[in-house]
Amino acid sequence: MSQTNSDHTYNTPAEIDEIHARLTRTFYSGVTRPLAYRRKQLLQLARMLQDNHVAFEDALLADIGKPRLESSLSEVVHCLTNALTAADSLETWAAPKPCPTTAAWRADWGATLHKEPKGVALIISPWNYPLVLTLNPLIGAIAAGCPTVLKPSELVPVFSQLLATLLPRYLDPTAYAVVKGSVPETTHVLGLRWAHILYTGSSRVGRVVAAAAAAHLTPVTLELGGKSPAVIADDADLTLAARRILHGKIQNAGQLCVSPDYAVVSRGRVGAFVEALKSAHAEFWPEGDHPLTGNAPLSNIINASHHARLVDMLKRTKGKIAFGGETHGQKGITPTVLTDVPEDDVLMEEEIFGPILPIIAVDAVDHAIRVINSKPTPLVIYLFTDKEEIKQKFLQRTQSGQLVQNDVVMQLAVNEMPFGGQGESGCKYTASFDTFTHLRGYINISSAQEPFLQGRYRPYTDDKYQFACAPGKVKIPDA
Structure with missing residues (x-):
């Protein structure tokens, strides 16, 4: 029987175990492998979003006060479009990939990489963009043929309940399920064996997830x-840079993993x-309007x-408020x-995750690079310049998951580009077909190849030894 925490209904450990076992049986039955099945599930996911567009907006408004335009543009429509794109792209994505060989004697082995589903996947998503960070990875998992458990954040209970209600109405309930819960339930989920775990959230919890996966x-x-x-x-256009940076900073009140955290x-x-x-x-709030009311x-x-936490940071900072607060x-x-x-201010110690933009004054571009490199690798660097030499400096002397020139956040609109971080900002790439796909190597060595393979068999002779050593005696070119 499910446990109730205030107005939340959470899954029990027994229910979670049953879900895991059910999805595992489904995977090994082979049901999710045919492309026709995957395409149907993707189209059903798109239909779920289309039929319940306003309901999802209502849920995000209730949970986090997100304006309907932002919910529609960056979450509902974004995921619906991605689901349709995936459905149309399945044959291309899933097609076996020839693996050319360098040696002529291996040319007829038929080396091929087959794209196979890894197995039952777990997606743990955060509260700040709950729909897109839950369903975008699910789209990749469905396309790859992986049954999937979704674990949305307990901090968005209305959204979580809506998703738990709708998902089995539209998608195959033997292959896709929602687990609701907080820390104890997530801990139990992480104790089970999964084929792949995708987590979006904080570095602190990311370490917990990585340890459980290990x-x-x-x-x-x-x-x-x-x-x-x-x-x-x-050389940047300050008017354009300011408009774009402020627009990015106020999305979801700065509670976005790729929000511009500080300006240099x-x-x-x-x-x-x-x-x-x-x-x-x-411009964003004309006279008579107000950001909060x-x-x-x-x-x-x-x-x-x-x-x-945010108010405390504003109290402890040594910076001066130019406006807002x-x-x-x-x-x-x-x-x-x-x-x-x-540079060592409290606002520079960790990700702000709020509508606060500290400005760091620097002497030159090299100084800006030193500031960035003194901190953990960011998920993205936003660089406002039209000079190629400055762009090259940042490409060659900084690290980040992505580098975006002359705008912010818009990398999320390029669905074809891998998205992921390095080090403290994450590892591997998220929300894609490839994430949940195993490249299974295949070769076929026919009996006709046997004359070329005689040298590997015992008894070992000096002739066989000399033949084996010959490739290592090639002339190495000068640097």
Whole structure:
């Protein structure tokens, strides 16, 4: 029997075990392997989103106060489009891939990479973009032929309940399921054996997930965010940069793994950049409107404890508030920009994950690179410049999951590009067909090859030895 925590109904350990066993049986039955089955499930997922578009908007509005336009554009329609694209692309994605060989005597072995489903997958998703970070990976898993358990965050209970209700109505319940719960339930889920685990969230929990996966030698994908900088070079258009950076920063009130975490600007341009940010703010909220109480308020800060953390950072920072800094109840903070922020300030210690933008003043591009490299590898670097030499400097002297030039967040719109981090910002790539696919190598050595293979058999002779050593005696070219 399921346990109830306040208004949440969570799955019991017995129910979780039954779900895992059910999906495992389904995988080994071979039901999910045919492309026709996968295509049907993808189309049903798209139909679920289309039929319940407003219901999903309602859920995100109830859980995190997300404006309907943002929910529609970045979550519902985004996933619906991706599901249809995957359905149309299945034959191409799943086609076996020839593996050319360099040696002529291996040419007729038929070396091939077959794309096979890894098995039953687990997707653990966060609260900040609950629909897209749950269903986008599911699209990849369905396309790959993997039965999948979804574990959405307990911090979005309305969304989790809606997904748990709708999924078995549209998708095969023997292959796809939702597990609801908090830390104990997630811990139990992680104790089971999975073919692949995909987790999106914090670095702290990412370490827990990685350790649990290691117990079963389970491959894992981690998407962890981090402090992604926005670097404004001296040739950048400040008006355009300010509008785009502020727009990215206020998405979901800054609670986005690829949100621009801080801005890096040369000292002589800080004042002008702040004025450009103020102008952009006035453009987004004209006179009479307000970010927290107006016509289209910012999304909520997810809970009181996270709100208190952000307020405490604003109290402890050595930076000066250029504008913003207002709070509303326990879930609202206005877009806030700070100047004179030291490189070792409290705002620079960890990912902010809120509508707060500290500005770090630097002497030159090389100084900006040193600031970035002094911190863990970010998920993305946003670079505002039109100079090729500056772009090359960042490509060659910095590390990040992605490098985006002259905009923010828009890399998420390029579905064909791998998405993932390095080190503290994550590992491997997320939400793709390839993530849940095993490349199974295949060769066929016919009996006609036997004359070429005689040298491997005993008894070992000096002639066989000399033949084996011959490839190692080639002339190595000078560097």
